[in-house]
Amino acid sequence: MILTTLPILIPLVLIIVLMFSKSSIFSEVVTIIGTFTLLAVSLIATIYVNNNGLLVAYIGGWQAPYGITLVIDHFSSILLLTTSIILVSISIYALKYFPKTSQYKRFYIFFFTLTMGINGAFITGDIFNLYVWFEVMLLSSFVLITFGNQKQQLQGGIKYLAMNLVGSLFLLAGIGLIYGKTGTLNIAKLAEIIGNYEGEIFWLNTSGILIFIAFGIKAALFPLFYWLPASYHTPNITITSLFAGILTKVGVYALVRFFTLFLAIDQEFWQNLILTIAGLTMLSGGMAASTQYDNRKILSYHIISQIGYMIMGLGIFTTLSIAGAIFFIMHNMIAKTNVFLTAGMIDKIKGTYNLKNLGGLYKSNPLMAFLFIIPAFALAGIPQLSGFFAKFILIKAGFEDGHYITTSVALFTGLLTLYSMIKIWNEAFLKKAPEHVSDNKNIKLTFKDYLPSVILGSISILMGIFASEVFDFVHHAAESLMDNATYIKSVLK
Amino acid sequence: MNLNILQYAEKPIRWLLIIISIVALLRGHNYPGGGFIGGLLAGLAIVFQSLAYDVETVRKKMKLSPQSFIGIGLAIAAISLLPSIIGGAELMQAYWVKLQITESYVLKLGTPLIFDIGIFFSVIGIVLMFIFNLSK
Secondary structure (H helix, E strand, O other), rough: OOOHHHHHHHHHHHHHHOOOOOOOHHHHHHHHHHHHHHHHHHHHHHHHHHOOOOOOEEHHOOOOOOOOOOOOOHHHHHHHHHHHHHHHHHHHHHHHHOOOOHHHHHHHHHHHHHHHHHHHHHOOOOOHHHHHHHHHHHHHHHHHHOOOOHHHHHHHHHHHHHHHHHHHHHHHHHHHHHHHHHHEEEEHHHHHHHHOOOOOHHHHHHHHHHHHHHHHHHHHHHOOOOOHHHOOOOOOOOHHHHHOOOOOHHHHHHHHHHHHHHHHHHHHHHHHHHHHHHHHHHHHHHHHHHHEEEHHHHHHHHHHHHHHHHHHHHHHOOOHHHHHHHHHHHHHHHHHHHHHHHHHHHHHHHHEHHHHHHHOOHOOOOOHHHHHHHHOOOHHHHOOOOHHHHHHHHHHHHHHHOHHHHHHHHHHHHHHHHHHHHHHHHHHHOOOOOOOOOOOOOOOOOOOHHHHHHHHHHHHHHHHOHHHHHHHHHHHHHHHOOOHHHHHHHOOO | OHHHHHHHHHHHHHHHHHHHHHHHHOOOOOOOHHHHHHHHHHHHHHHHHHHOHHHHHHHHOOOOHHHHHHHHHHHHHHOOHHHHHOOOOOOOOOOEEEEEEEOOOEEEEEHHHHHHHHHHHHHHHHHHHHHHHHHO
């Protein structure tokens, strides 16, 4: 079905169109139309999957498990939808915040290359193809991170590339071993084989751990996260917000997609591993965030601590906890991008990200304060915003299943999150502006500057208001992940 | 560096490489070769030319920029998807046309060949981008 392949085809066509674009206005218009088309397509796909079941396409007409299969199930459709919402807001944001240098048009080309990689990773049903999409993502994000060509950006870019290449090697090694042991690369076939595996489970786990390390690097889990804070504060804020919202979550998506298979057969080993790492990730990210004074660095460390919650949901491994994890991914992608967008706004007015040099923004710009407080409160888990329900489901699932230590760590990390958010709030908005820092008074933000943040903020609020509907929705996705019989049956006809 | 012998030899060798690259491109469906290897060989022809003269001269001689090579290549590859989309088949499903050239020889042309030609051009573009940027 053509709908299945559109999330990859649309960016491909847009890349070609943008390559021949002569003026930057044309590029801008094409990009805005393109991201809205993607939003429409992913919305249609989500509705279709919800009503009619999975969308499957066999590339080149080669049947599964031999050819490459593209599958949109509940889980991937949710992520496609959330991603395309973020892409819409980033494409509007870039109009105002990306410097209009000679690289401006090229930014849009790589924006869509990245989009193609992300969408491909979400909808592929083949683990080797997943590796390919991860490479597409890695290369285009490396180009994006070094935009600007300054020493700092190149340094950040090299760190990012080096660590992620190691991750790709691990991934490739793991996939090779899995292929050697099971004889298939198709996820549905793999689920069938692993589900009925009768040999020594140890041999599957050894290859599983290689893949776990690989996705762990991509998702920035506990001992492997250091590439993220080393590189995320270097590029332009548009690019940082794009990465912060989406990139690590693709790693989390892959972890959830892949390790629900392994957890189902060897729960003891994988559950202990994943829960321990989840706890440490949350704690170390949260602690490190509280020591920083650069706005972007606080938020970067904060990404890591939030990844811990998602992995905790995977580790608890009940339908409720997986639903919580998916809810959390949705909420976090939206809110996290939004706080980075507000950080960019602050920078545009004040010219700095350093909290020590900021202040008095609440008085001078109450609208911006309001736009910051929505995602910040959502991340901290204040009731009635999206984050509260996401955390509530996860913690309820954790206590119900008796994982008291990790769940308590999650509760404690909530306090750390609140602390970091209050720190930004106090330093940037409440305290008096330090006198030695001059104000860029001549810059006034217009409606267009605020619009992306308004879009994302209202989605955070709406997700809180319609929490029960959203929960039903993610619960469906969690059910199909826990019991993959439908998935297997729809793919392997 | 101005090597006369290399400059004399360059022209026939360049064309030889280009012909070999096209042969590699065409036999690629069933035998070793294909768009990627063909593109690398054709890129090699231009690398060879820039060895004989220098990169700047070659860059001026090229009528297309590396970026347009990549763009044209991607566009051709995307066009090869159109028949499968319009025909309502699975994406990238191959369509073949069989031409009876002589009694014993049938020429098979199809969408995979168009896709390969697209790859051929993009790979040339990438090779050119490498040598042009490395020489800076």
